[in-house]
Amino acid sequence: MRCSIEEYYRKLDRSLFIDNVNKNWADLDRPLPIGFGQTISQPSLVLAMTQQLNPQSHDRVLEIGTGSGYQTALLAAFAQEVFTVERIAELSSKARQRLDRMGFVNIQYKIGDGSLGWPEFEPYDKIMVTAAAAAIPDELIQQLGLGGRMIIPVGPPGMQELLLVKKSRQGQVTSRILEQVVFVELKGRYGWGTGD
Numbered sequence: 001m002r003c004s005i006e007e008y009y010r011k012l013d014r015s016l017f018i019d020n021v022n023k024n025w026a027d028l029d030r031p032l033p034i035g036f037g038q039t040i041s042q043p044s045l046v047l048a049m050t051q052q053l054n055p056q057s058h059d060r061v062l063e064i065g066t067g068s069g070y071q072t073a074l075l076a077a078f079a080q081e082v083f084t085v086e087r088i089a090e091l092s093s094k095a096r097q098r099l100d101r102m103g104f105v106n107i108q109y110k111i112g113d114g115s116l117g118w119p120e121f122e123p124y125d126k127i128m129v130t131a132a133a134a135a136i137p138d139e140l141i142q143q144l145g146l147g148g149r150m151i152i153p154v155g156p157p158g159m160q161e162l163l164l165v166k167k168s169r170q171g172q173v174t175s176r177i178l179e180q181v182v183f184v185e186l187k188g189r190y191g192w193g194t195g196d
């Protein structure tokens with residue numbers, strides 16, 4: 001991808017990722033419902049998170065929470081390969097149809113508990129988590145490669161801290177708070193209940 005993340009973001013039509021009445025509001029800088037109690041994230045926050053993760057053309061990126069596939073598109077446009085995990089099968093399948101239609105051939109999809117990561121393809125250069133965890137999952141830290149970085153919202157429903165987690169070349173893990181955010185809950189082992 002020759003353009004910058006911001007240029008690609010400005011060209012990406014968010015309405016393609018919404019297939020309900022909220023399509024009309026796709027231009028608003030707001031999260032919007034996509035069904036199943038889930039949301040497509042606020043676009044300016046998706047941009048900021050992608051810029052912080054800084055996907056590169058040689059990167060293998062793990063994304064937890066495929067949702068509509070909007071964030072997945074921004075990652076896949078810049079990374080070598082994206083591995084995206086979603087717990088709701090219908091959302092995963094719709095996202096896949098959209099992203100296939102857009103011509104992406106570098107995305108692998110999994111339906112399951114993404115709080116456990118996707119061990120088959122570790123290590124990942126970058127990890128993007130798009131739902132709020134109760135704590136940073138140990139599995140995700142393990143699956144992050146040396147020199148890697150992860151973006152993850154951590155905290156209770158209603159208000160979380162968006163963390164940038166870095167693993168040094170020597171394996172030392174550090175994190176810093178980027179901003180306060182509000183995301184839907186990560187379910188599963190490291191989330192807020194099973195959701196079942």
Ligand code: SAM
Nearest residue numbers: 040065067068070071086087114130186187188
């Ligand atoms: N970035 C997405 C987008 O642009 O449309 C929005 C993601 S939405 C805020 C969070 C997603 O995480 C939801 O689709 C939800 O079903 C999913 N999710 C929550 N817990 C999960 C888990 N344990 N494993 C995988 N996906 C999960």
